[in-house]
Amino acid sequence: MAKPRKKLPEKTVDIFCSKCRTQLLKYHKGGKGALVKCFKERISQDFTLHEGICPQCGSEFARSTLIRGTPALKIAGGKVMIK
Template sequence: MAKPNKKQPTKTVDIYCAKCRCELFKYRKGGKGALVKCFKERIVADFTSIPCHCPQCGGEFARDTLIRGTPAFKMIGGKVIFK
């Protein structure tokens, strides 16, 4: 399968925990759709201390996985919001 585009999108979004509204990532997102996965190479700023867990409430919001051979976080539905 195809890898993600080498040229990263210019638009950055802020990703927050849906439960406590704590900021988790600044991420370069492409397209208009829902946030299903976050490729690790596109994360600009990471505010988490333990991967895939919210630093404030401790809830798990994603799972560490490989998508198309590239390391990524697969988001759990309803656990994160982005602006």
């Protein structure tokens, strides 16, 4: 399987916790689809203390995994919202 492109997309999105509305990440997202995974190399700013856990309410919004051989965060459905 192919790895993600090295050149980052220009579009950045802000990712918020859907429970407490705290900003979690700033991410270079490509495409128009739903946010299912975040490749770690595309995260421009990380506002969390522990990976995949909201610093405000403590809910787990993602888990660390390998996707196509690249480290990524697999987002749990309904736990985050993007703007």
